[in-house]
Amino acid sequence: MGLSKKKVIAESNRISSCIQFAKEIDKIAKLPKNIAILSNFTIQGLAECLKTKSFIHDIFLNIYEGEYGQWQQEILNNKFYQFKPDIIFLFLDLYGLDQDISFHYNEMSAKKLKEIKEEKANELLQFINHLKDKTKAKIIISNAVKNWPPVMGIFDHKLSKGINKIIDDYNNYLLENFQDDKQVFIFNFNEWLGHIGKRNFWYDKYFFMADMKLSPEAFPMLAEEWMSFLIPLAGKKKKCLVLDLDNTLWGGIIGEDGLAGIKLAPTGEGQQYYYFQKLLLSLSKRGIMLAINSKNNKEDAKEVFAKHPHMILKESDFLACRINWDNKAKNMQELAQELNIGLESMVFIDDDPVNRELIRETLPEVTVLDLPTDSTQYLRTLLDYKGFNTFEFTEEDKKRSKMYLQEKKRKEFQGEVIDIDSFLKGLNLRISIKTVTDLLIPRSAQLTQKTNQFNLTTYRYQEEDIKKFIEEGHKLWVLDVADKFGEYGITGLCIAKDLEDKWEIDTMLLSCRILGKKIEEQFFGFILDELKKIKAKSVLACYKPTVKNSQVRDFYNSFNFKKIKSADNxxxxxxxxxxxxxxxxxxxxxxxx
Amino acid sequence: MQEKLYDILAKILEISREEINDNISPENTPTWDSFNAVMMVAELEKSSGTKFDMADVMAVKNVGDIKKVLDKYKVKYEC
Known part of the structure; x- marks a missing residue:
């Protein structure tokens, strides 16, 4: 495929880019859905935006744009149905339905206004009934927009028929009519415009210039909004949310910060995570399955679920969990198998861009949500996501999570399916290994104090201790790491003590931020090589188990080390x-x- | 402006930036239709962070005129 999804995603919010992309997308379109758009104002450019946004969701479109301003004629003309639409958007503006109301309503009698409303609404209903007779396509009707602030100002709502009330009545009339209709859905145009901003996007200038009411800049946003209809239409709706834990469900890293250091609370610091969890629970109640894919010690994570006073989500809300130090792509495949769902129905949420990139590159079927770096925006990012929409909401949907819970059973999986090295290659990892000098002493001491998970001995040192080691002629190195996403800084330390006839690895640690990239192998290999260069013959190394560091139990095994003593401590x-x-x-x- | 003027125009008018000069106009460029005219306004407003009066927009007959409008609004741009 010549068109990179990554590039399309990056530029899909710009209409001029969408117009270029749409040409390429048309060349590769497979099994397109037929979309008809009938409007009473100019929507040139919208089709291209829809094609571009759909492409991101692996959906292809054939689009029929009705003749400008002739939506009624189109509906009455048999030719229209030869297009065989799967979905029809009736994208209408009330201003176009009755140009007089906005500026004359204060002269009209309540009776007259009621007549206008009913006449307009009933005219629309007639056309929709005609559509329903002719086609099984889904029909999407936009509601009426409140164009301008009311001429009567604050007195508008004191009138028996103020303009706001007229429009609300008209909109409610539509809603009531189609409440139980499985074929017809309402696009809440007025509310959507309110969200994006009428002043900037429902723009008088383009209207008076080119009868283009909606600013072209808003078309990509509208196309994104309409994905709410096109995703279920194409059968691409998502079933499962797979979540990271640290800095996703709560602020901080449980393995480093401990239970008391986790940020999660109904007020004050950590509030954003509390609300995010509320949303997740609510999604779970409506039938979206939740699962966990986290790099962590299982016991640490379980402790949060069991003991943190403000956890909204319980361990039992998750239908499957992978909490381990394996590659997250491998975990993802296992989760799909355990839950017996396709990768294409899974959505992955992780604050770490490296993990997101890993999933994107190795498992392109999975939808990866780009969480913003600002955790206060998690809530809206997920609320804005369109992939959970559905035209039908059955009892079974509500029960789905429960059903899976009952069927839940553990399966063991083996074997690395993903080629991790080629993924890591794409990260452009760069490390520099520096001998510890005065300037690096504070950070070195701090690393011994804070690092719990990847820490072979967990000896805690003060700055004075580090200084003394240097003065006594021992070897100390720190590790500085960067990749294409940026700098990680000083994130590793190794202390090798000179015991004259041999060397002893006193401390070997890496911050958990850089784990899973085989950096530890490079770092320690480099150090052994340095020791060999200064004619060291034999190296001793200890592993001292703690509640946090079980993942490094066999770290030395891979470097030709032989275990010469094994004890509890x-x-x-x-x-x-x-x-x-x-x-x-x-x-x-x-x-x- | 955040982007170069000719890059914006080339993308909308679907011609190469080398072909663009002050005399490019709706008469000699079939892709310069009323829709693309609105597109140019939208993209130039966005890129420059300026809103142009409709009268100034309507006075534009060619690329040279676009530059005059940008100058009038004291928008700094590169071609």
Whole structure:
């Protein structure tokens, strides 16, 4: 496919880009849906925006645009039905239905206004009934927009028929008429325009210039909004939300900050996560399955669910969980199998752009939501997402989560399916390994204080301790990491003590932010190589288990170390460097210091 | 403006930026129709953060005129 989805997503909010993309998209369209748009104002450019936004959701469109201002004639003409529409948008503006109301309503009698409303509404209903006789297509009707502030100002609502009331009545009349109609849906045009801003997008200038009421800049937004109808039409609605934990369900990292350090509360700090969880629970109640895919110690995560006083979501709200240190793409495939759903019906939510990129590149069928860096915007980002829309809402939908819960059972999976190295290659990882000098002492001490998960011995040191090690001639290195998303900073430390006849790895730690990228292998391999260069022969290394660091239990196993002692409180490993050869990963560039 | 003037015009009018000069107009450029005229206004307003009066927009007969309007509104731009 010549057209990159990434590029389309990045530029799809610009109408001039959509017009270019639509030409390319038409060339590769497969199994298109037939969309008819009938309007009473200019909508040139909308079709291209719809095609572009649909492409992002793997939906292709054939679009029929009715003749300008002739929506009634189109409906009455048999030719229109030869197009075989799957969905028809009646995109009408009340101003076009009756140009007089806005500026004359204050001279008209209530009776006259009622007649106008009913006449206009009934005329529309007649045409819709005709449509329903002729086609099984879904019919989407836009409601009436309040164009301008009322001429009568604050007195408008004191009138028995103020303009706002006339429009509300008309809109409610439409709603009531189609309440139980499975074929007809209302597009709440007035409310949508309110959200995006009438002043900027329902724009008098273009109206008077080109009878174009809606600003062209708003077309991509309208197309995005209409995905609410096109996703269920194309059978692409999503069933499952897969969530990360740290900095997604709560603020902070449980493995580092501890239960008391997690930000999650009904008031004050962490409020945004509390509300985000409320939304997730609400989605779960309407039948969206929830699942977890998180890099964490299972016990840490379970502790939050069990003990945090403000958790809205309980562990039992999740139908499947992968809380481990495996590759998240592998976890994702396992979740799909466990829940017995397709990857294409899953939506992945993670604050970490690296994980999002991993899923996007290795499992393109999965929808990846781009969470903004500002956690206060999580709520609206998910509310704005259109993929959960449905034309039908059955009892079964409501029960779905429950049904899965009953069927829930664990399955074991093996084998790495994803080629992780080629993914990591795309991250442009760069590390530099620096000998600890005075300037780096504070950060080195801080790392020993704060790092819990990837920490082989968990010795805590003060700045003075670090200084003393340097003075005594031991070797200390820190690790500086960057990738294409930016700098991670100093995120690793290794302390090797000179015991004259051999060396001992006193401290080996990495911040959890950089895990899962094989950086630890590069870092430690480099250090062993350095020790070999200064003629070290033998290296000792300890693993001291804590409640947090089980993931590194066998870390030394992969570096030719032999376990020479195994006890409850420590494992001791030894390596003869004469047998060691450093094989650096090609996808991690080591910048020399 | 955030983008170069000719890049914006080239994209909307679907011609290469090398073909653009002050004399490009609706008469010699079939893609310069009323819809694309609105598109140019919208994109130029967005890129410059300025709103143009309709009278100034309607006075534009060619690319040279667009530059005059930008100058009138003290919009800094590159071609």
């Amino acid at each position: 420590e494992d001791v490993w030894q390596c003869e460097l004469v047998d060691f050869v450093f094989k650096p990963h090609e996808f991690i560039e080591i910048i020399d210091q």
